[in-house]
Amino acid sequence: MPRLAVTLVLVLAAAAAAGAEEICESCSDDERSGGTCSDAKTACERNLCNPTCLGASFSIDVALAGCSGWEGCPKLEAEAADPATKRALNAQATAKLCKDVSLCKDEVIVPWVSNLGYGMAGLDSLPLPVDACASADLPKEELDARCKACKSAVKVKVSTDLCPPASNAEHKDEDQYPSKADCKAFTNANSDCKDALPKHKSFTEKCKFVSKKADGAKGSLESGSADWVCSCLGCCATDPACPVVVVPNTDAAAGSSVDPLGPAPEDAELYLGGRHDEALFFL
Secondary structure, eight states, X not given: OOHXXXXXXXXXXXXXXXXXXXXXOOOSOHHHHTTHHHHHHXXXXXXXXXXXXXXXXXEEEEEEOOOOSSTTHHHHHHHHTSHHHHHHHHHHHHHHHHHHTTOOOHHHHHHHHIIIIITTSOTXXXXXXXXXXXXXXXXXXXXXXXXXXXXXXEEEEEEOXXXXXXXXXXXXXXXXXXXXXXXXXXXXXXXXXXXXXXXXXXXXXXXXXXXXXXXXXXXXXXXXXXXXXXXXXXXXXXXXXXXXXXXXXXXXXXXXXXXTTOOOOTTGGGGTTOTTOOOSTTO
C-alpha cells in the first residue's frame, strides 16, 4: 500500500478514536469528584452501545427477494419474511454493525441479541435456522444450489438519521452546564472546578454521533452480508453460523417476561428509572 494511503488510513483511524473519546469526555479530577468522573465516562460508553446504537440511532432491515435457481426458494422467502425470523436477523445485523464500529462489546451484544431475537420463541419454534434449509442430507449439487440461491436474494438496508431533534429540556450550551454555582456547591470550592464535574452530552448528540458512525459502515454491511445471513438461515454451511453466537432464552417458553433491550447495566441506578432518561447530566 502506498505511504500516502497508509498515512490517510492512520489519520482516519485516529480521528475516529478521538471522536469516540470526545463524545464521552468527562471531567479529569477523580479525586475531587469522588470517582464520579470515571463513573460518568463508563456510563456514557455503555449508553452509546445500549440503547443508542442497539436500536435508537439507525434501523436495519434484512430481507430475501428474487430467490431463484432452487426449488425451495418460495418457502425460503416466506420463512425469511416471518416476523420472528426478521427480528432475529435484524438483531444480528444491528449487533454486528455496533461491534464493527467498536461501540459494543460481547457482554452486552450477546444477551441483547439473545433476548430480542430468541427470547420470545419457545424451544420448538426458534426463528433460526429456517425449515426450508433444515436438511443437510442432500446431494452436494443441491446444497450448493441452495446456498447460491439464498445469497443472490439477500437484501440489507440500513437507515440512519433517525435521531430525534433536541428537546427543550436538553442543554444547548455545554459550557454553561453544570453552572458555576452547581459546580461550587458540588465540590465545596470557591475556584474554577469544572475538572471535578462530568460534562453533559445530550441524547441527541450521542445519537447523531452513533448515526454518523453507522452511516460510514453501512455500505459494507449492505453489500457484504449475504454469507452470514444465509449461514444464519441454515442455507449455507459456515461455523459459526451467525455473527453473534447466542443461547436462546428458554425461560420465555415458561412465560417469563423478557426485556428486549437486554439486561440493564450494573450501574442501572444512573439511569434514574429509565434507560432513555436524559435528565441525568453525566450520561
